[in-house]
Amino acid sequence: MTEVLQKEAALETELVQKAKKAKAAAGELAKADTTLKNxxxxxxxxQLMAEKDFILKENAKDIEAGRASGMSESLVDRLKLDEGRLAEMADALIQLTELTDPVGEVLEHWQQPNGLDMTKVRVPLGVVGMIYEARPNVTVDASSLCLKTGNAVVLRGSSTAIHSNTAIVSVIHRALEQSELPVDSVQLLEDTSREAASAMFKLNDYLDVLIPRGGANLIKTVVADSTVPVLETGAGNCHVYIDETADKDMAIDIALNAKTQRPSVCNSCETILVHEKWAEQHLPELIEALQAKDVKIHGDDKAQQSGSGIIPAEDADWGTEYLAYELALKMVGSVDEVVKHINQYGTKHSEAIISENADSVQQFFTEVDAAAVYHNASTRFTDGFEFGFGAEIGISTQKLHARGPMGLPALTSTKYIIKGNGQTK
Amino acid sequence: MTEVLQKEAALETELVQKAKKAKAAAGELAKADTTLKNxxxxxxxxQLMAEKDFILKENAKDIEAGRASGMSESLVDRLKLDEGRLAEMADALIQLTELTDPVGEVLEHWQQPNGLDMTKVRVPLGVVGMIYEARPNVTVDASSLCLKTGNAVVLRGSSTAIHSNTAIVSVIHRALEQSELPVDSVQLLEDTSREAASAMFKLNDYLDVLIPRGGANLIKTVVADSTVPVLETGAGNCHVYIDETADKDMAIDIALNAKTQRPSVCNSCETILVHEKWAEQHLPELIEALQAKDVKIHGDDKAQQSGSGIIPAEDADWGTEYLAYELALKMVGSVDEVVKHINQYGTKHSEAIISENADSVQQFFTEVDAAAVYHNASTRFTDGFEFGFGAEIGISTQKLHARGPMGLPALTSTKYIIKGNGQTK
Structure with a gap:
């Protein structure tokens, strides 16, 4: 066997072995009631709190390796655990026990004329594959959301977090040993190579769904290469449109919030569209307010004339997700133009209109193609917790299965249960 | 340019051109109310009835070409239209107008503590890609289901039905010209090459979902190669399990119905599992009843001893979808064994237990992983019309988005509409 083939065989062994264990565990988990899962x-x-020293010690190894390899401080910060963050994770687990278990929920129940009794109930998906980047909190997060919904999970984290993830999963296993759920419900791949991830993409016999969590490139690769059904989360090129009739202070408040409250996240605003008539009166004030918050502006001609230090916008800016104190600014003449622009450049995530005109708002709501459309509110609210779901697996930008913030029901499928007394017609 | 490159460029032109038209039409369709769509x-x-002679003349060309190329009579039958079939299609369109339009349905409505008013509504998917085999009725069926749900559609039918499909779509276009919906809502690809189909698989910028309708190979190819999200329909390796306590006559009735009423469809039974204790008393009678209906049996040792003319079952038989008067027959000792067998060999479609034991039924319902599980009824009921949906896009065997028979709501997505008064927190 060549070295490459040996490596491939070894990869397949760990992945397939663990996926098989997860599938067997999923069969048991589907039977577990809410009390056992909670x-x-x-x-x-x-167990997380009891073994916090162990977890922090292992996490320190990842931090050290990261720094030694020149990892940026912002990435180190995403990787780093401390007592406070561990306590938050432990607390989130308790909060999760308080949420309604979607499994077993009767969604529909009816009788057919021939006497068949039909019930549509929620059931677990089965085995969830999770591919994610540096943050080790996702290891706890994904495992606990899957367990709550009766799913087994195969985790493939980042190599930079391998010590942290291995420690956390060993802690989860020691907790599961004391529980009535199968220890095999949570599987972590030790192999964090690209080849191992690629093999997951094709594991339709064992994985019911694949959820990528991370940057745009990771998600793009998974969507392009996976034959396992994907729950796509992520990219957000979100717009705030300030209509002709928008209240000035409200518009500026919302624009500032949507851009600057937390620029690195997918529901932050990347382009502000401004109606020409509103711009005539208020554009300089909007620009000043943004610049006072150190927001770099890529503007069209009108924007450039209305303030100093504005970078001329290029075509590429309309499609850019800056994820920084930076945005594009463009004048528009009508809601038609807004709809056209957003549907061309947007990523179908979150879109806001600031307006006092009911017709404009209605047109925006109907014609803009996005998971969430807002009137007089910030795009930053697109989030499972802000929506009141109590948990979030991610924010779906696809149209099938789940769209927008995904709570626990997004981790379930359905099953028709049909009771008869001998019917053949 | 080489010949291949020229061909590729031409393909892309037709497909991308038509997909763009469909996408533009989808924007208009999303605004159309139920009255306009109906x-x-x-x-x-x-229009179908008014132009029936034209459609039948064009259909005759496909039939002639099919026979000239040696097409089997069963395929010719699937391809053939006549006045009766056209009248059925026209009638189905009228029935569709009577069904509830799912678009606009409010699925959830609540207030957040900060005053945000949250509504989750059903919206069209956008553009549906449909790849299907010989039957020209799918052209009308898919177009009308998509129009009813506010979706545009790009149709890619079989080369063997190209005259019929072209004629039908031209008739649809002439009808749409008289309507308030965009004529471009329905697009048919003239190019029926594999390359054109493959290009559709990657058309994520224009297609929101791809629905394959046809044989197992077509569906497998689409699932494996498409980066556009797929609504998987199809394969059914369905089981009837006759429990120890099953009523003899009911069990034989249901087994016969599930196998012989229409063997060529996905919800027909392919393997009968029989509890050993039931078999001791009734197996010869079951075998006789099946053989009286000309069903060829691939049986295990016990089955071979209980009747004559039984072919020894091989491992491959447990995974075979015969779609014919042919099935596999196996003895089992417990519901545990049944669950294991079905979850290993089944296709998660429809599974039935015939039993008078409530515990066995409950275990079967909980542990068998399938879109539809039946107690004392035939698997043949897994069908949108039998479920009372009034329409069917297909039967989903996947777990995301829709599972089991898909009615009109399966052709919709959702959108969150959020109304505020300036909220930023």
Whole structure:
């Protein structure tokens, strides 16, 4: 066997082995009632705190390796755990026990004329594959959301977090040993190579769904290469449109919030579209307010004339997700133009209109193609917690299965249960 | 340019051109209310009858070409239209106008503590890509279901039905011209090459979902190669399990119905599993009843001892979808064994237990992983019309988005509409 073939065989062994274990565990998990699942979450919460020193010690190895390899401080910060962050994770597990278990929920129940009794119920998906980047908190997050919904999970984290992830999963396993759920419910791939990830993309026999969490490139690769159904999360090129009739202070407040409250996240605003008539009166004030918050502006001609230090916008700017204190600024003449622009450049995530004109708002709501459309509110609200879901697996930008912030029900499928008394017609 | 490159460029032109038109039409369709959509369906129904001679003349060309190329009579039958079939299609369009329009349905509505008013509504998917085999009725069927749900559609039918499909789509276009919906809502690819189909698989910028309708190979190819999200329909390796406590006559009735009423469809039974204790008393009678209906049996040792003319079952038989008067027959000792067998060999479609034991039924319902699980009824009921949906896009065997028979709501997505008064926190 060549070295490459040996490596491939070894990869397949770990992945397929663990996926098989997860699938077997999924069969048991589907039978577990809410009490057993909540008990397991409590045990994991306790075990995380009981073994916090061990986890922090292992996390320190990742931090050290990261710094040694020149990792940026912002990435180090995403990787780093401390007592406070661990306590938050432990606390989130307890909060999760308080949420309604979607599994078993009766979605529809009816009788057919021939006497068949039909019920549509929520059931677990089965085995969830999770591919994610540096943050080790996703390891706890994904595992606990899957357990709560009766799913087994195969985790493939980043190589930069391998010590942290391995430690956390060993802690989860020690908690599951004390529970009535199968220890095999949570599987972590030790192999963090690209080849191992690629093999996951094709594992349709064992994985029911693949969820990528991370940057645009990761998600793009998974969507392009996976034959396992994907729950696409992520990219957000979100717009705030300030209509002719927008209240000045409200418009500026919302624009500032949408751009600057947390620029690195997908629901932050990347382009502000301004109606020409509103711009005539208020554009300089908007520009000043943004620049006072150190926002770099790529503007069209009118924007450039209305303030200093504005970079001329290029075509590429309309499609750029800056994820920084930076945005594009463009004048528009009508809601028609807004709809056209957003549907061309947007990523179908979150879009806001600031307006006092009901017709404009209605047109925006109907014609803009996005998971969430806002009137007189910030795009920053697109989030499972802000929506009141109590948990979030991610924000779906696809149209099938789940769209927008995904709570626990997004991790379920359905099953028709049909009761008869001998019907053949 | 080489010949191949020239061909590729030409392909892309037709496909991308038509997909762009469909996308533009989808924007208009999303705004159309139920009355306009129903009016268009009525016009199509009338136009189909008004131009029936034209459609039948064009269909005759496909039949002639099919026979000349040695097409089997069963395929010719699938391809053939006549006045009766056209009248059925026209009638189905009128029935569709009577179904509830899912678009605009409010699925959830709540207030957040900060005053945000949150609504989750059903919206069209956008542009549906449909790849299907010989039957020209799918052209009308897919177009009308998409129009009813406010979606545009790009149709890629079989080369063997190209005259029929072209004629039908031209008739649909003439009907749409009289309606208020965009004529471009329905697009048919003239190019029926594999290359054109493959290009559709990657058309994420224009297609929101791809629905394959046809044989197992077509569906497998689409699932494996498409980066556009797929609504998987199709393969059904369905089981009837006759429990120890099953009523003899009911069990034999259901087994016969599930296998012989229409063996060529995905919800027909392919393997009968029989509890050993039931078999001791009734197996010869079951075998006789099946053989009296000319069903060829691939049986295990016990089955071979209980009847004559039984072919020894091989491992491959447990995974075979015969789609014919042919099935596999196997003895089992427990519901555990049944669950294991079905979850290993089944295609997660439809599974039935015939039993008078409530515990066995409950275990079967919980542990068998399938879109539809039946107690004392035939698997043949897995069908949108039998479920009372009034329409069917296909039967989903995947777990995301829709599972089991798909009615009109499966052709919709959702959108969150959020109304505020200036909220930023």
């Amino acid at each position: 008990k397991a979450l409590e045990l994991i919460s306790q | 009016k268009a369906l009525e016009l199509i129904s009338q």
